[in-house]
Structure formats: C-alpha cells, structure tokens
Amino acid sequence: xxxxxxxxxxxxxxxxxxxxxxxxxxxxxxxxxxxxxxxxxxxxxxxxxxxxxxxxxxxxxxxxxxxxxxxxxxxxxxxxxxxxxxxxxxxxxxxxxxxxxxxxxxxxxxxxxxxxxxxxxxxxxxxxxxxxxxxxxxxxxxxxxxxxxxxxxxxxxxxxxxxxxxxxxxxxxxxxxxxxxxxxxxxxxxxxxxxxxxxxxxxxxxxxxxxxxxxxxxxxxxxxxxxxxxxxxxxxxxxxxxxxxxxxxxxxxxxxxxxxxxxxxxxxxxxxxxxxxxxxxxxxxxxxxxxxxxxxxxxxxxxxxxxxxxxxxxxxxxxxxxxxxxxxxxxxxxxxxxxxxxxxxxxxxxxxxxxxxxxxxxxxxxxxxxxxxxxxxxxxxxxxxxxxxxxxxxxxxxxxxxxxxxxxxxxxxxxxxxxxxxxxxxxxxxxxxxxx
Amino acid sequence: xxxxxxxxxxxxxxxxxxxxxxxxxxxxxxxxxxxxxxxxxxxxxxxxxxxxxxxxxxxxxxxxxxxxxxxxxxxxxxxxxxxxxxxxxxxxxxxxxxxxxxxxxxxxxxxxxxxxxxxxxxxxxxxxxxxxxxxxxxxxxxxxxxxxxxxxxxxxxxxxxxxxxxxxxxxxxxxxxxxxxxxxxxxxxxxxxxxxxxxxxxxxxxxxxxxxxxxxxxxxxxxxxxxxxxxxxxxxxxxxxxxxxxxxxxxxxxxxxxxxxxxxxxxxxxxxxxxxxxxxxxxxxxxxxxxxxxxxxxxxxxxxxxxxxxxxxxxxxxxxxxxxxxxxxxxxxxxxxxxxxxxxxxxxxxxxxxxxxxxxxxxxxxxxxxxxxxxxxxxxxxxxxxxxxxxxxxxxxxxxxxxxxxxxxxxxxxxxxxxxxxxxxxxxxxxxxxxx
Numbered sequence: 001x002x003x004x005x006x007x008x009x010x011x012x013x014x015x016x017x018x019x020x021x022x023x024x025x026x027x028x029x030x031x032x033x034x035x036x037x038x039x040x041x042x043x044x045x046x047x048x049x050x051x052x053x054x055x056x057x058x059x060x061x062x063x064x065x066x067x068x069x070x071x072x073x074x075x076x077x078x079x080x081x082x083x084x085x086x087x088x089x090x091x092x093x094x095x096x097x098x099x100x101x102x103x104x105x106x107x108x109x110x111x112x113x114x115x116x117x118x119x120x121x122x123x124x125x126x127x128x129x130x131x132x133x134x135x136x137x138x139x140x141x142x143x144x145x146x147x148x149x150x151x152x153x154x155x156x157x158x159x160x161x162x163x164x165x166x167x168x169x170x171x172x173x174x175x176x177x178x179x180x181x182x183x184x185x186x187x188x189x190x191x192x193x194x195x196x197x198x199x200x201x202x203x204x205x206x207x208x209x210x211x212x213x214x215x216x217x218x219x220x221x222x223x224x225x226x227x228x229x230x231x232x233x234x235x236x237x238x239x240x241x242x243x244x245x246x247x248x249x250x251x252x253x254x255x256x257x258x259x260x261x262x263x264x265x266x267x268x269x270x271x272x273x274x275x276x277x278x279x280x281x282x283x284x285x286x287x288x289x290x291x292x293x294x295x296x297x298x299x300x301x302x303x304x305x306x307x308x309x310x311x312x313x314x315x316x317x318x319x320x321x322x323x324x325x326x327x328x329x330x331x332x333x334x335x336x337x338x339x340x341x342x343x344x345x346x347x348x349x350x351x352x353x354x355x356x357x358x359x360x361x362x363x364x365x366x367x368x369x370x371x372x373x374x375x376x377x378x379x380x381x382x383x384x385x386x387x388x389x390x391x392x393x394x395x396x397x398x399x400x401x402x403x404x405x406x407x408x409x410x411x412x413x414x415x416x417x418x419x420x421x422x423x424x425x426x427x428x429x430x431x432x433x434x435x436x
Numbered sequence: 437x438x439x440x441x442x443x444x445x446x447x448x449x450x451x452x453x454x455x456x457x458x459x460x461x462x463x464x465x466x467x468x469x470x471x472x473x474x475x476x477x478x479x480x481x482x483x484x485x486x487x488x489x490x491x492x493x494x495x496x497x498x499x500x501x502x503x504x505x506x507x508x509x510x511x512x513x514x515x516x517x518x519x520x521x522x523x524x525x526x527x528x529x530x531x532x533x534x535x536x537x538x539x540x541x542x543x544x545x546x547x548x549x550x551x552x553x554x555x556x557x558x559x560x561x562x563x564x565x566x567x568x569x570x571x572x573x574x575x576x577x578x579x580x581x582x583x584x585x586x587x588x589x590x591x592x593x594x595x596x597x598x599x600x601x602x603x604x605x606x607x608x609x610x611x612x613x614x615x616x617x618x619x620x621x622x623x624x625x626x627x628x629x630x631x632x633x634x635x636x637x638x639x640x641x642x643x644x645x646x647x648x649x650x651x652x653x654x655x656x657x658x659x660x661x662x663x664x665x666x667x668x669x670x671x672x673x674x675x676x677x678x679x680x681x682x683x684x685x686x687x688x689x690x691x692x693x694x695x696x697x698x699x700x701x702x703x704x705x706x707x708x709x710x711x712x713x714x715x716x717x718x719x720x721x722x723x724x725x726x727x728x729x730x731x732x733x734x735x736x737x738x739x740x741x742x743x744x745x746x747x748x749x750x751x752x753x754x755x756x757x758x759x760x761x762x763x764x765x766x767x768x769x770x771x772x773x774x775x776x777x778x779x780x781x782x783x784x785x786x787x788x789x790x791x792x793x794x795x796x797x798x799x800x801x802x803x804x805x806x807x808x809x810x811x812x813x814x815x816x817x818x819x820x821x822x823x824x825x826x827x828x829x830x831x832x833x834x835x836x837x838x839x840x841x842x843x844x845x846x847x848x849x850x851x852x853x854x855x856x857x858x859x860x861x862x863x864x865x866x867x868x869x870x871x872x
Binding site: 003055062115116117119122157161169180218219220221222237239241243249250251252253254255256257258261265266268269270272273276278280285286287289291292293294296297298299300301302303304305307310312314380381383405406408409410411 | 496548551654657675685686692708715721723732736739748750758819842
C-alpha cells in the first residue's frame with residue numbers, strides 16, 4: 001500500500017485503517033511529508049497555562065501542576081491514537097506496532113516537568129513533538145517496520161529520575177530523596193501512577209530498543225549565535241554535583257573587628273570567584289556553577305557562621321571533570337585555611353558523559369538536510385533522558401534554538417518555526433532509522 | 437538617715453522603710469556595697485531555657501518566646517519591689533522615687549529580645565543587672581536623690597525599635613514593617629501590651645532624664661584579647677544598612693557557556709569580596725558585613741537570575757561612613773558593567789554615631805576603679821538602645837567581656853564573675869551620677 005524511500009516519503013495510494021483525523025491521499029512521490037507544526041505550537045500555547053506563576057512555569061515533578069500537565073499529555077496521546085500506559089517509574093508510554101514483529105522499538109520522547117521558575121519549552125517541545133510524529137505517521141498512513149514508542153519521562157529535572165529507573169540504574173536514585181515538590185520520589189511515583197514495587201520488572205534491558213531519539217531546545221545559545229536552525233548532538237556532558245558546607249563562626253556584624261572574623265559568606269564568595277577563575281583558566285567547553293547559596297542565620301547584622309552552596313560541574317571529558325573536582329576541593333581547603341573557616345564537600349549523583357551514536361547523528365543530519373535546514377554538530381551541556389537511554393541503545397538528539405539561549409527561566413522561548421522544524425527533523429530521522 | 441560619699445557607699449544606721457528582703461544595717465563606712473551577683477547569674481541560667489532551640493536562643497521580638505521572656509522579666513521587676521508598667525512602645529518600666537522631687541530620673545536598662553539563633557547574654561545581662569541594682573538599693577536601704585527608672589526596651593534587635601519610639605523618632609520606624617517573628621511592629625507592640633495610638637503621648641522629651649546607663653556584653657572580643665574586665669564606652673558607631681539587588685539572567689547551568697553568562701551569584705560574590713578589600717584598604721575600626729544572601733531561584737542547576745544581599749556598614753565617623761557607602765555603590769556599578777548584571781542599592785534605617793557623655797564615662801571608670809577592675813575606653817561597634825537615649829540625655833555604657841568576643845550566636849557566653857563585675861560597676865556608677 002505504500003512506497004517509501006530512505007527519506008520516508010509517503011506515497012499513500014489508499015486509506016490506511018489506522019490513526020485519527022483526516023488521511024492524506026497522495027498520487028505519487030512528493031516533498032518530505034511534514035508534521036502538523038501548527039498543532040504542536042497550539043499544544044505548547046495551551047500547556048503554557050499549566051503551572052504558570054508570576055515567577056515562571058512551576059511544573060516541578062509530582063506537584064499538582066505536574067499532575068495537571070500529565071492529564072493534558074495523556075489526552076494528547078489518546079488524540080493521537082496511542083493508548084497510554086504508565087510504567088513502574090511513572091513514565092507515560094504509547095506504542096504503535098510496526099510491520100516487522102522481529103524488530104525492537106524506535107523510542108522517541110522527552111519530559112514535561114519543569115524546574116522551579118522555569119519555562120514551557122524545555123521538555124514539552126520534545127514530548128509533544130514525539131506525539132505529533134506518531135500522530136502524523138498514523139494520519140498519513142505511514143507504517144514503520146519498527147514499533148514506535150513515544151515516552152514522556154517523569155521527573156527529568158530532578159535528575160532524569162524516570163529514565164534512570166527505566167534503564168535499571170537504581171543505585172543512583174534515592175527513592176526517599178525529597179523532590180522539589182516536597183514529596184519523596186517514592187511518594188511522587190505512586191502519585192503519578194507508577195509502582196515502585198515493580199521497578200525491577202519494568203527495566204529496559206540493553207538491546208531492548210532499536211534506538212532512542214529526542215528533540216529538545218538548545219540551552220546554550222550556540223545555534224542562535226551561529227545563525228543555524230538545527231543542532232546534531234554529539235554527546236551529553238558528564239556532571240559532578242557537590243554540596244559544599246562552609247563553617248565559620250557566627251558573630252556580631254558591628255562589634256567584631258574585621259581581623260577577628262571567620263565569615264562564612266565571605267569565604268563562600270571567595271570560593272565562588274576562585275572556582276570561576278579556575279574553570280576559565282583552561283580552554284574548552286567545561287562549565288561550573290554555584291546556583292544555590294544558603295547562609296545561616298542569613299540576617300543583616302550577623303556574620304554568617306555557615307554557608308551551604310552547590311557546585312555543578314560539567315564537561316564531555318570524564319578525566320577533565322575529575323581534575324576540576326580535585327582542584328575545586330583544593331581551592332576550598334586553601335580559602336578555609338586562610339580565613340579560619342572549613343570547607344566540606346559532599347558529592348551527590350554524578351553522571352558520566354554519554355556519547356551519541358554515529359548512525360543516529362547521520363540520520364538527524366540527513367533529515368535536516370532534506371528539509372533544507374542549516375545545522376552543526378555540538379555537545380549538549382545540559383543533561384537529558386537521552387543520556388540514560390544511551391546505556392541500552394544507540395542514542396541521538398536534535399536541538400532547535402531557544403531565543404538568546406535562555407532556558408530554566410520564565411524567559412525561555414522557542415520560535416514557532418523552530419518548533420515546526422524540530423518536529424519535522426524528528427519525523428524524518430525516525431523514518432530514516434526505521435530503514436536501517 | 438544616710439551618709440553617702442561620692443562613691444555612693446552606704447552607711448545606713450537605721451532600717452529604711454523601703455524594699456523587700458533583708459535590710460543590711462551597717463555601723464559605718466565600708467567597702468563599696470555590692471549587688472547579689474549570684475542572683476543575676478541564677479536568673480540568666482533560668483532565662484536560658486526560654487526560646488532555646490537547637491540553633492540557639494530564638495527569642496525574637498514579639499515571638500512566643502519573647503512574650504514568655506517578658507513574663508519572666510515582669511516577675512523579676514515585682515520581686516525587686518518595682519511595679520512594672522508597659523509604655524506605648526511596649527517597653528517595660530519600673531521606678532523608685534528619689535529623695536529630691538525636683539530631679540529627673542536616672543534611667544538604666546537594656547533589652548531581652550534576641551536575634552535569630554542568638555545567645556542569652558546580649559540584652560538580658562543589662563536588663564537583669566539593672567533590676568538587680570534597683571533591688572540591691574532597696575534591700576540595702578539606699579535611697580537615691582534621683583528617681584531610678586529601670587527599662588527593658590522592646591525589639592532592640594529589630595533596630596532599637598522600643599527606644600526609638602520612646603524618644604519620638606517615629607520617622608525611622610516603619611510600624612508596618614515585618615519583624616523577624618513574622619508580625620508587623622504594629623501588631624507586635626499590641627501583643628506585648630503597648631499602644632501605638634499613644635506613642636506620641638509617651639515620648640521622652642530631651643532633658644526629661646538625668647542620664648542613661650546601660651550594661652552590656654562586649655561583642656568584639658577586644659576586652660578579652662586585652663585581658664581587661666571592663667569597657668568604658670566612648671560612643672556607639674553609626675550604621676548604614678543597604679539592601680542590594682543584583683539582577684542577572686537565569687539560565688541553564690549546564691548548557692550556557694561560561695562567556696555567555698550573566699550570573700547574579702557570581703557577581704554578588706565578586707561584590708562581597710571587593711567591598712571586603714575596600715574596607716580593609718584603610719586603617720581604622722570600620723566594619724562591613726554581607727550577612728544575608730538570597731539568590732533566585734537558588735537551585736543547583738540554574739544560574740541565578742537575581743541575588744538580594746545586605747550590606748551592614750559601621751563606623752564612629754559619619755563622614756567616613758558616607759565615603760565607604762559611595763565607594764561600595766561604585767564597586768557594584770563596576771562589577772555590574774563587567775559582568776552584564778545590574779546592582780541596585782536601597783538604603784534602610786541608618787543611624788548616626790552616638791557619643792557617650794564625659795561625666796558618664798568618668799562615673800563608669802571611677803566605679804570600676806573602686807572595685808579594682810582593669811578597664812579601657814573603647815567604641816561600641818554594635819548598636820544599642822543607649823544610642824537612642826543619647827538624643828535626650830547624657831549617656832554612658834559599661835561593657836564586660838563575652839568569651840572570644842562571640843555574640844549573636846548560640847556560643848555567646850559571659851563568665852559569672854564578669855556578670856557580677858558588670859552589675860557592680862553599674863551599681864557604683866548609678867550612685868556616682870546620683871551625686872552629680
């Protein structure tokens with residue numbers, strides 16, 4: 001019933017008994033079949049109202065807004081003709097069977113949860129884009145050889161928790177850890193319809209998927225500055241995450257002479273400046289961020305006796321990560337010794353760099369080329385569920401520009417045309433890898 | 437009935453129909469009569485249980501612990517034979533009439549409220565010491581020429597609010613400002629038995645008191661390091677207090693290249709380090725503190741888009757304060773320009789330096805000398821209610837050492853012998869100024 005070339009062009013000559021919505025009947029080969037980008041932009045506009053607060057989108061995992069977002073998303077699955085199920089980790093999964101029963105599924109997806117005071121595109125773009133790809137394939141009567149699975153991962157922003165659990169990485173997830181919503185991960189998973197008792201049973205084994213593709217906004221502004229439309233992700237940087245406790249001595253801000261102080265805020269500030277200088281002292285794309293700073297007692301007229309701060313360190317090279325981590329600890333010791341304070345480092349969940357698969361990169365590149373979209377290969381500085389799926393199958397990612405590279409912010413925005421481009425590149429890439 | 441020399445020695449020859457407790461009958465001049473120091477130490481030990489939390493003493497103004505502390509204190513007033521009344525600002529006042537109806541009162545006192553996670557001596561020492569002085573005078577049958585007023589000021593740690601209102605400085609108190617307890621000052625004053633509608637009526641006019649004397653712990657460690665027992669306060673430093681808002685751009689901590697950041701935490705850290713360097717660049721006793729730092733969103737994996745921080749700047753010289761304030765603003769502008777952030781300064785309640793009166797300093801010095809206590813003149817780096825009373829009458833203050841100079845901390849501690857010394861110096865000083 002269908003003629004398909006390697007670009008996945010559709011030449012349907014008859015109605016296909018699949019999918020919802022009007023079927024497109026074409027007389028012969030045409031330009032690459034495209035998804036309904038206006039539809040995805042419409043969903044994103046509707047979704048922007050869920051969890052929107054004066055500070056930004058607050059759809060943190062397991063919150064009421066997250067639950068409302070999941071209800072919205074489940075409805076999109078159903079509209080696309082995908083019967084959604086929830087796996088043990090709380091991930092939402094929809095599946096279309098392929099023509100070849102022997103093949104493993106092509107998995108596509110992203111997440112819908114946000115950071116605190118975040119934006120509406122980081123996650124939802126790739127989630128809705130994947131749903132749209134499945135819907136387009138059904139509406140256009142295109143059946144893939146492989147099964148197609150659309151996954152919306154739960155609690156990505158809390159540390160790719162849903163995908164970690166899905167690939168069986170239990171040791172790096174503390175189920176009793178408290179998520180941003182205030183609930184533990186254990187409670188949260190129950191709340192979204194998962195089942196922590198069944199986590200083991202639901203694990204995706206290595207080789208159980210043909211590949212994983214994820215569409216996401218590019219969060220560094222590299223594409224925009226280069227004037228390019230598409231990023232072909234080479235890999236996802238590794239992460240080292242530390243909580244640093246600086247202990248000084250709380251004392252009176254007026255009465256304590258400057259030379260008698262053990263000021264934890266001042267020591268923490270020196271550390272923040274010094275690790276920034278260290279990270280800039282070597283060429284490369286490594287980044288380090290002090291994002292959280294909590295002094296005690298945090299009062300105007302008291303020299304702080306303690307500061308807790310976080311260091312988030314990332315690079316594509318694991319050896320370099322280790323070198324910087326050691327250097328940061330040395331810097332803390334030196335500043336502590338000089339200021340009569342102590343620095344204690346506690347390392348939290350870290351992740352190794354995850355490299356994209358060469359064939360996946362080629363499929364993305366070729367899909368973009370077919371659509372006439374300019375593109376470049378680039379690393380992902382942000383973590384993504386794709387890094388977890390890379391443990392079990394070949395992985396690829398598609399980036400489209402976020403205006404001024406802003407994300408994790410209420411100012412996060414991706415232009416409608418870039419949304420459309422991203423979904424179409426994903427659609428084309430899926431068709432290509434289906435032919436592999 | 438009494439012979440009194442300039443040191444206020446008591447030579448009572450008959451029972452005096454005043455006071456509670458046993459009267460001491462002396463046959464002739466003796467060594468300086470002393471207060472019951474063990475009693476004051478006992479009260480402090482009992483008081484330590486009120487508002488004690490794992491983080492320290494939390495007896496912040498208008499809190500339940502503050503109210504409990506006031507109940508305890510009111511009881512001490514009554515035990516001393518002082519019938520306490522609450523003035524419009526919520527200050528507790530007890531009075532003993534003098535023998536000369538024409539004279540204005542000698543006022544002595546301090547406060548009992550604490551900072552967040554503070555200690556038990558900053559305030560209570562001077563408050564209980566003043567009560568003990570009144571009690572000793574009554575028990576020993578000593579009548580002063582002047583009336584004696586014991587005052588426990590309300591909400592000292594929130595910005596000498598009780599004493600500011602008592603001397604009619606209404607413009608620098610925002611009654612609707614929220615105190616550390618979460619209540620507004622207006623609500624708090626009502627809660628402790630004050631009456632904001634009557635504030636004007638209760639104002640102490642200039643010249644309405646003979647003098648004000650306050651005993652307090654020394655909060656800078658200068659006495660301890662010098663091996664001295666008593667500080668004779670020369671004046672209280674002036675304070676400039678700023679809230680600084682650093683605005684950057686919130687963005688992804690992994691994906692945003694280092695050279696594309698507008699990191700408010702990093703800019704705030706540079707500012708903290710730079711104003712510290714500025715304050716150390718000139719000789720003198722000036723101090724500056726960044727005590728409060730609140731980033732937004734304050735999350736590990738987001739570059740902070742905003743930081744609010746406080747700067748607390750103090751010195752005895754108003755001109756120098758102004759010079760540093762201007763220098764800090766320039767530093768903020770420069771760091772902002774260099775880092776793509778903006779610094780906005782908002783100045784809050786500031787106070788001018790308040791000088792102690794020469795006769796008061798002499799009375800304190802002479803009282804300490806009579807008791808054989810080593811002493812030095814010194815400024816107070818901390819603000820005190822005494823700075824407000826300095827607007828209406830001659831002011832003096834007595835410092836005793838706090839171990840390692842620690843205050844505004846759960847580690848704050850003053851040795852029992854220093855407590856006793858302080859109360860006795862106050863008693864002697866009161867007797868001396870009564871003779872002026």
